[in-house]
Amino acid sequence: MRRFITKISAFAAWAGKNADGAIALILAIVVGVLGILPDDQVPDALQNQLISGATLVILALVATALIRDRSRQEPLEKAFSTGALAELPERLGRLERLESLVEGTRRALDDAALVRVLGSSNEITTALAKARQDAGRWSFKGGTGTYIRAVTLPECVAAARRDKRHLAVTLEIIDPSDVEVCESYAHYRRSLSDHPDGTGEVWTTDRARKESYATVLAAFWHRQRYGLLDIAVGLSSTMTTFRWDLSSHSLVMTVEDPNRAMFALAGTFYYECSDTELRTSLEQARRVPMERYRSVPLSNEPTIEEVLELFERVGLPLPKSYTDHDVVSITRKALRAKDPYGQVPP
Known part of the structure; x- marks a missing residue:
């Protein structure tokens, strides 16, 4: 029982963070189910109306998710562009100087080994x-x-x-x-x-x-x-x-x-x-x-x-x-x- 509750809690937490995606997924499943139901169980007019409405809702949720993800990425891109990426040339220069220092040290050690x-x-x-x-x-x-x-x-x-x-x-x-x-x-x-x-x-x-x-x-x-x-x-x-x-x-x-x-x-x-x-x-x-x-x-x-x-x-x-x-x-x-x-x- 405790294991089931834990899984439910984890699913609820995931659904809370990804509500728009979860809703879109559920609606897609509903639309898919409606599309395969026999015509005698659901009238064509009602079926078409439900599918059209669910499709619009799904598109709206997808657009919302895209806008949200973009808004989340902008601060990160800005941080990279003004932070680590901006410092990348300087860090590469330091790396080159370090490699040069290591090479010079190696040559000095080689010479020292041959001078006694x-x-x-x-x-x-x-x-x-x-x-x-x-x-x-x-x-x-x-x-x-x-x-x-x-x-x-x-x-x-x-x-x-x-x-x-x-x-x-x-x-x-x-x-x-x-x-x-x-x-x-x-x-x-x-x-x-x-x-x-x-x-x-x-x-x-x-x-x-x-x-x-x-x-x-x-x-x-x-x-x-x-x-x-x-x-x-x-x-x-x-x-x-x-x-x-x-x-x-x-x-x-x-x-x-x-x-x-x-x-x-x-x-x-x-x-x-x-x-x-x-x-x-x-x-x-x-x-x-x-x-x-x-x-x-x-x-x-x-x-x-x-x-x-x-x-x-x-x-x-x-x-x-x-x-x-x-x-x-x-x-x-x-x-x-x-x-x-x-x-x-x-």
């Missing part, structure tokens, strides 16, 4: 060794280029000669003729440690100048001996506390701490930015005229006269105070440089 900190001298040595493997180009920016002379340049040239391929090298070091920058660099190195480094020497202004001269001499010496080597040297009047070693495969950025370095693979954001930095910096440096490498042929063991004449020809004369012993020291540093990390090449 090397935490030991063994890791740094290994990373530099891998960078030298089949390297078709090498860009360096740093202090005097001691490690470049001792390891990087000889090994890269030897590998290129073995494979008979082209090698492009750019070096930017401090200007040995600029005493102030050499003094600043030596002071910076001594402030970190006043003990001899891996070469067995302490840093002085004179040593900084000789190390830079030696890098220039080494560049000419290797250029004369390998025709597929393109090498450019820039001399900077400002010092940097970083050393960039950028090869075709990766970038290793070292500092004076032998156990700390930054490493990035080619194609990452950090690698590309560093590549742009090295190119731009080299353009602002004083260029050594490497195209004059034929002007003074250097022996396998360059003589003092050859070294002096070479530096005169390229517009970088050695100081007048330098003795033959100083020239020999520069030559030895150029061709038999000691690895500053302690390894002595054969």
